[in-house]
Amino acid sequence: MKENSCHFKVSTLCKVLKVSRSGYYEWLGHKPSAREQENESLKNVIREVYKKGRGVYGYRRIHAALLGKNLQCSQNRINRLMKQEGLIAKTRRKFRVTTNSAHPFPVYPNHLDRKFIAKTPNTSWTSDITYIATEEGWIYLAVILDLYSRKVVGWAMDNRMTAELIKSALEMAFNHRRPKPGTTLLIHSDRGSQYASISYQTLINQYGMVVSMSRKGNCWDNAVTESFFSTLKKELIYYERYSSRKDASSSIFEYIEVFYNRQRLHSTLGYICPEQYERMAS
Secondary structure, eight states, X not given: OTTTTTTSOHHHHXXXXXXXXXXXXXXXXXXXXXXXXXXXXXXXHHHHHHHHTTTOOOHHHHHHHHHHTTOOOOHHHHHHHHHXXXXXXXXXXXXXXXXXXXXXXXXXXXXXXXXXXOSSTTSXXXXXXXEEEETXXXXXEEEEEETTTTEXXXXXXXXXXXXXHHXXXXXXXXXXXXXXXXXXXXXXXXXOHHHHSHHHHHHHHHHTOEEEEOOTTOGGGGHHXXXXXXXXXXXXGGGOOOSSHHHHHHHHHHIIIIIITTTOOXXXXXXXXXXHHHHHXX
16 A cells, blocks of 8 residues: 555555555554564575575575574474565475386395495495486486485486496595595495496496495385485476586586585485585594
8 A cells, every 4th residue: 555655545545455544554653563673684584595595495494594593583483484475495396216127237235224324424325317308308417425424425417328427426426535445335226237237346346345236126225315316306407497418417516516515404414514514523
């Protein structure tokens, strides 16, 4: 009404909107209470955190971020204020997994056995491959995650889903992390042909790692990596339309190295990012 009072009579606006003139003038002279001023201040911080989090944070992660800024408030209050501002976290979509386990190569036992918590870095890594659509065709992404911090320690992309793709990811992880000699490092994956291939297994033996593979048709045995791919697609891929594989590669690189590893608040880590988690523990 206030915005339109210069164009229409207040009496007309009150009649159309079915409010009393006295009520309108009382509201017009109302001074915000201390609580209302606090809420407005909180909304500004919430919008800032939401924007920095690229729209993927719900009220729980935003609550954790505010606690990190020494701002004390309840999750319910943040949830209510986010609804008032129309701030909704990006939602999850159905995720499909495809693994070709019909191959002549040997497969290995599931040594990881769903033990997804590692007490020290470079003791348990997991790996998997997913695909992303572009207007040029598919691009395939292979990642290596350290279960200690959930950090993506190695990754590679290519237009073909080959053993060379996962070897590149593993080489990156090994060269970046440099596991201490004598450390028992478990590398877990599904039993797809790329992971069972002779060239990939030769590289694993060269690095002195222990091979672990999921049971046939059981995606839960590699749930952490599956969850990462689901998060990647929910927070980035489903909201983009890539004109080329190069565009997709640049976008995914930025998400992994800038946002996921170094900024994104991870619920499993107590709502801090993987990089910070490793720094705090070192």
